[in-house]
Amino acid sequence: MFYLLIYIVFITHHKSVSCEEVCYKDSCSDPDVESRYLFYDVNPPEGFNLRRDVYIRMAVLMHKLKKSRDPALNSFKLVLPTWSHLVHWSYSEVPEFLPWSTFFDMPSLQKFAPVMELHEYFTSLKRNKYTKLLLDRVYILQHFEDMFETGNFEEKWKVEKCQKAPKSRYFYYSNITSNNVKCISFHGPATKLSEVFKKTNARTILLEHTEVALHDHFGSKIYWEARRSMRFNFNLREIANQFRETYLNSNDVNDNTFLAPDWLNDKVFIKQIVFDLRE
Ligand SMILES: *[C@@H]1O[C@H](CO)[C@@H](O)[C@H](O)[C@H]1NC(C)=O
Numbered sequence: 001m002f003y004l005l006i007y008i009v010f011i012t013h014h015k016s017v018s019c020e021e022v023c024y025k026d027s028c029s030d031p032d033v034e035s036r037y038l039f040y041d042v043n044p045p046e047g048f049n050l051r052r053d054v055y056i057r058m059a060v061l062m063h064k065l066k067k068s069r070d071p072a073l074n075s076f077k078l079v080l081p082t083w084s085h086l087v088h089w090s091y092s093e094v095p096e097f098l099p100w101s102t103f104f105d106m107p108s109l110q111k112f113a114p115v116m117e118l119h120e121y122f123t124s125l126k127r128n129k130y131t132k133l134l135l136d137r138v139y140i141l142q143h144f145e146d147m148f149e150t151g152n153f154e155e156k157w158k159v160e161k162c163q164k165a166p167k168s169r170y171f172y173y174s175n176i177t178s179n180n181v182k183c184i185s186f187h188g189p190a191t192k193l194s195e196v197f198k199k200t201n202a203r204t205i206l207l208e209h210t211e212v213a214l215h216d217h218f219g220s221k222i223y224w225e226a227r228r229s230m231r232f233n234f235n236l237r238e239i240a241n242q243f244r245e246t247y248l249n250s251n252d253v254n255d256n257t258f259l260a261p262d263w264l265n266d267k268v269f270i271k272q273i274v275f276d277l278r279e
Contacts, residue, residue: 055230142185
């Protein structure tokens, strides 16, 4: 009885100082207990353009998950993989672990899908005194082995034996790891991954080889929304504008290439310009 009491005291005490509890009550930002986090990576040798393209597939998935009525699905946030070890880049000139904001305007991306940077996730871990990121689950996507022989291209997925030794690079960070790595043979659009997320209550999930998941509808309205939300960041646009002016005698006025500051208003803006010109 005495031990039981001590145990109870310990448990309740432990609970009251537990970080999750505190964060939950103070509603401090991520990682919060109500969110689920999706990390993803792409086949290492792939370059900028395919990574940009895989982002669109993931952003469309996130956009749809956010609209879901299922709280287990609409609480997902996408944690963007840092740009590192790209085989085409010379790392004597380019630093490693570049965040997405180096290239893209984060607020623009966030107007389409709930996305965040890996360093933001780290910051909140550190705020809660964690020194490591232990992912609940890693799923390595792979193609069905017999798909091309049988010509059976129906949409499906299955947890299966790994075709190669199941290894994750964890974005080349030594402080990210997981005890739970599985392989999924997958054929279908990225939004089909929501079926995988429904089958687990893992809060932090890393998908490897996400390029295996396809576009939902390449060129559809939602595809173009995701594409338009990928505005380059302001500094890069300034550099590009100067280059245009200096070397190509080109600018938005002469070339009629204005974009609304907010991609959501692109159409309105274009109409307005046409209207102004008519005036
Ligand atoms: C993990 O390592 C990276 C790179 O050294 C560092 O930036 C990050 O803050 C670390 N994360 C945590 C939770 O300590």
